[in-house]
Amino acid sequence: xxxxxxxxxxxxxxxxxxxxxxxxxxxxxxxxxxxxxxxxxxxxxxxxxxxxxxxxxxxxxxxxxxxxxxxxxxxxxxxxxxxxxxxxxxxxxxxxxxxxxxxxxxxxxxxxxxxxxxxxxxxxxxxxxxxxxxxxxxxxxxxxxxxxxxxxxxxxxxxxxxxxxxxxxxxxxxxxxxxxxxxxxxxxxxxxxxxxxxxxxxxxxxxxxxxxxxxxxxxxxxxxxxxxxxxxxxxxxxxxxxxxxxxxxxxxxxxxxxxxxxxxxxxxxxxxxxxxxxxxxxxxxxxxxxxxxxxxxxxxxxxxxxxxxxxxxxxxxxxxxxxxxxxxxxxxxxxxxxxxxxxxxxxxxxxxxxxxxxxxxxxxxxxxxxxxxxxxxxxxxxxxxxxxxxxxxxxxxxxxxxxxxxxxxxxxxxxxxxxxxxxxxxxxxxxxxxxxxxxxxxxxxxxxxxxxxxxxxxxxxxxxxxxxxxxxxxxxxxxxxxxxxxxxxxxxxxxxxxxxxxxxxxxxxxxxxxxxxxxxxxxxxxxxxxxxxxxxxxxxxxxxxxxxxxxxxxxxxxxxxxxxxxxxxxxxxxxxxxxxxxxxxxxxxxxxxxxxxxxxxxxxxxxxxxxxxxxxxxxxxxxxxxxxxxxxxxxxxxxxxxxxxxxxxxxxxxxxxxxxxxxxxxxxxxxxxxxxxxxxxxxxxxxxxxxxxxxxxxxxxxxxxxxxxxxxxxxxxxxxxxxxxxxxxxxxxxxxxxxxxxxxxxxxxxxxxxxxxxxxxxxxxxxxxxxxxxxxxxxxxxxxxxxxxxxxxxxxxx
Numbered sequence: 001x002x003x004x005x006x007x008x009x010x011x012x013x014x015x016x017x018x019x020x021x022x023x024x025x026x027x028x029x030x031x032x033x034x035x036x037x038x039x040x041x042x043x044x045x046x047x048x049x050x051x052x053x054x055x056x057x058x059x060x061x062x063x064x065x066x067x068x069x070x071x072x073x074x075x076x077x078x079x080x081x082x083x084x085x086x087x088x089x090x091x092x093x094x095x096x097x098x099x100x101x102x103x104x105x106x107x108x109x110x111x112x113x114x115x116x117x118x119x120x121x122x123x124x125x126x127x128x129x130x131x132x133x134x135x136x137x138x139x140x141x142x143x144x145x146x147x148x149x150x151x152x153x154x155x156x157x158x159x160x161x162x163x164x165x166x167x168x169x170x171x172x173x174x175x176x177x178x179x180x181x182x183x184x185x186x187x188x189x190x191x192x193x194x195x196x197x198x199x200x201x202x203x204x205x206x207x208x209x210x211x212x213x214x215x216x217x218x219x220x221x222x223x224x225x226x227x228x229x230x231x232x233x234x235x236x237x238x239x240x241x242x243x244x245x246x247x248x249x250x251x252x253x254x255x256x257x258x259x260x261x262x263x264x265x266x267x268x269x270x271x272x273x274x275x276x277x278x279x280x281x282x283x284x285x286x287x288x289x290x291x292x293x294x295x296x297x298x299x300x301x302x303x304x305x306x307x308x309x310x311x312x313x314x315x316x317x318x319x320x321x322x323x324x325x326x327x328x329x330x331x332x333x334x335x336x337x338x339x340x341x342x343x344x345x346x347x348x349x350x351x352x353x354x355x356x357x358x359x360x361x362x363x364x365x366x367x368x369x370x371x372x373x374x375x376x377x378x379x380x381x382x383x384x385x386x387x388x389x390x391x392x393x394x395x396x397x398x399x400x401x402x403x404x405x406x407x408x409x410x411x412x413x414x415x416x417x418x419x420x421x422x423x424x425x426x427x428x429x430x431x432x433x434x435x436x437x438x439x440x441x442x443x444x445x446x447x448x449x450x451x452x453x454x455x456x457x458x459x460x461x462x463x464x465x466x467x468x469x470x471x472x473x474x475x476x477x478x479x480x481x482x483x484x485x486x487x488x489x490x491x492x493x494x495x496x497x498x499x500x501x502x503x504x505x506x507x508x509x510x511x512x513x514x515x516x517x518x519x520x521x522x523x524x525x526x527x528x529x530x531x532x533x534x535x536x537x538x539x540x541x542x543x544x545x546x547x548x549x550x551x552x553x554x555x556x557x558x559x560x561x562x563x564x565x566x567x568x569x570x571x572x573x574x575x576x577x578x579x580x581x582x583x584x585x586x587x588x589x590x591x592x593x594x595x596x597x598x599x600x601x602x603x604x605x606x607x608x609x610x611x612x613x614x615x616x617x618x619x620x621x622x623x624x625x626x627x628x629x630x631x632x633x634x635x636x637x638x639x640x641x642x643x644x645x646x647x648x649x650x651x652x653x654x655x656x657x658x659x660x661x662x663x664x665x666x667x668x669x670x671x672x673x674x675x676x677x678x679x680x681x682x683x684x685x686x687x688x689x690x691x692x693x694x695x696x697x698x699x700x701x702x703x704x705x706x707x708x709x710x711x712x713x714x715x716x717x718x719x720x721x722x723x724x725x726x727x728x729x730x731x732x733x734x735x736x737x738x739x740x741x742x743x744x745x746x747x748x749x750x751x752x753x754x755x756x757x758x759x760x761x762x763x764x765x766x767x768x769x770x771x772x773x774x775x776x777x778x779x780x781x782x783x784x785x786x787x788x789x790x791x792x793x794x795x796x797x798x
Contacts, residue, residue: 014189
């Protein structure tokens with residue numbers, strides 16, 4: 001949207017500068033995209049007086065002029081035919097930039113005679129295309145600035161042009177009057193209100209209007225009148241200047257008036273040459289296939305349902321978008337029919353897109369115009385035509401009625417201050433809305449017809465805040481709900497998850513964030529994929545079920561990386577898993593995956609395939625980071641996707657499982673297309689007991705000054721007995737005294753016989769009260785032998 005400062009002042013009584021206006025517009029939400037101020041490029045030019053002019057000694061068409069300036073007399077060579085003694089001119093001194101020539105003038109010699117500047121023409125200063133001679137001014141003092149003379153005598157030539165960006169919710173700002181209303185509400189001036197004075201008709205219009213019944217939803221209101229005896233010559237200079245300043249080409253008085261109304265009031269209009277209209281005008285929907293040559297000289301084929309304006313002969317205008325060439329106005333037009341209508345914005349947009357027509361009328365109608373200004377706009381345009389083109393107006397003919405868009409919302413002053421965060425008195429809020437055109441009736445604010453974007457109480461708040469300026473907001477710290485040190489923001493569970501992430505990252509894992517939805521086949525491999533976790537409307541077949549475990553997502557990520565040449569991977573994820581459709585069936589997991597080798601190949605042979613002990617070490621590190629007890633049991637009995645003989649559950653007891661580690665089942669790896677060894681661990685952080693201490697202090701360091709004692713035992717057990725069973729039995733003999741139990745030897749065969757094996761363990765005894773005596777050691781040893789024999793059936797090896 002473009003407009004000039006003088007155009008704005010037609011609606012706004014203000015002394016604000018262009019800079020102040022631009023800053024206010026941007027702050028109001030009408031962002032200024034460009035300002036073109038002709039005075040900027042003319043600021044250095046001053047007035048001079050030609051004291052003497054004589055023919056150049058070596059050129060018949062050049063004259064040597066002595067020009068009196070504010071810096072003294074200057075000798076200037078000039079080839080203009082009107083360069084003569086006694087005229088007031090515009091002087092360009094050396095070092096000044098000439099915009100029309102795109103050069104910086106300097107001192108030079110022309111045919112052997114020095115020239116210290118130039119006298120400018122209008123084209124050289126980009127004031128017009130006139131270049132037959134230099135500028136002659138009828139008045140002005142030597143040394144005066146040229147821009148000051150223009151501002152006083154020809155202000156249109158230094159009128160600043162402002163361009164703003166219009167958001168779809170502000171169609172009222174597509175008219176200069178709407179922009180002026182916002183600035184007046186901000187306090188940059190006073191809005192000039194135009195009185196609505198209907199133009200009396202002198203006769204009945206011979207052209208009648210009608211709207212088909214099936215078209216009333218798209219064209220509820222259609223008005224017009226005949227104006228006869230007009231003279232369609234060039235429009236007045238002031239109107240041409242305003243249109244040129246915003247990039248429009250003046251065409252004729254009638255067309256220029258409709259363009260002026262489009263940009264001045266956001267009211268697109270159309271004028272038909274009444275002598276070319278056959279019969280009456282009718283708004284209806286096209287049957288499809290009709291052809292119309294529009295004002296842009298292009299032929300358009302109408303589609304079924306498009307709204308058109310037709311006379312008795314056929315279509316003459318594409319409703320709300322562009323008129324037809326056949327009934328367009330020319331210089332010979334004497335009688336015109338002026339049309340003003342309201343169109344449905346959605347149907348205008350659909351027609352414009354289908355026909356690929358971009359016009360100022362379409363741009364405004366599809367964003368919304370004032371429905372109550374249809375008749376009033378017709379009256380204003382009629383008065384302009386009578387004032388400029390003369391003629392005699394008929395009575396107004398009308399079809400349909402202006403749609404009722406009346407609505408009102410409650411203005412809650414306290415709520416406005418609460419949402420905006422500024423102290424805005426209620427009187428100021430009401431004054432703001434009143435200046436914007438709202439009508440206040442008690443607490444109810446009635447929305448003006450030109451604001452289709454106001455659809456609720458929240459929009460009233462936005463209007464008050466917009467005019468008050470959000471730049472005045474001041475940061476205020478939120479009040480503390482309780483005195484003293486505030487409580488931690490993160491819950492213990494969140495802190496555990498954060499610590500687990502940091503630990504896994506420190507161990508060399510890369511974090512993944514995968515979808516919580518996976519395909520049914522992958523979910524079935526990990527105990528899911530049933531109807532309880534199936535989505536009703538999945539976005540794809542690969543996201544049909546809630547994931548029962550984090551491993552499917554990590555394995556899919558590993559497969560994608562392996563397919564792209566990355567064989568050695570360390571990935572982890574922290575997130576929820578789902579075993580049913582109820583909220584209580586959701587759990588949080590911490591899962592890590594190792595695939596390939598422990599590191600790159602090197603000359604020392606340190607690289608090796610990853611194994612379950614890598615996963616165990618990382619699982620224990622993650623558990624330690626989130627505060628799990630140090631003493632745990634390693635049991636078997638993991639889920640089916642773990643290797644049956646190469647995994648372990650980390651437990652505090654048979655029913656308290658903290659996590660699991662080990663190799664993944666080969667069939668699972670094959671189904672997920674994973675190559676090479678793959679080990680993993682899964683931790684359930686919610687199963688880890690919370691610390692009994694609520695404080696942040698550490699417990700006292702406990703050092704024991706009594707010497708520990710180690711005793712070795714070798715038991716002969718059945719070959720199918722697991723070493724872990726024997727270790728757990730030995731450790732349970734005296735939990736207070738036994739600090740550690742480790743297997744250090746296994747022997748099979750020889751004199752032990754078939755189906756037997758020997759397991760040797762070291763038991764470390766750590767006393768806390770007194771030094772152990774031989775008797776104490778023997779008692780503990782007997783308990784160890786008894787416990788192992790009871791748990792495994794083993795006997796001491798002789």
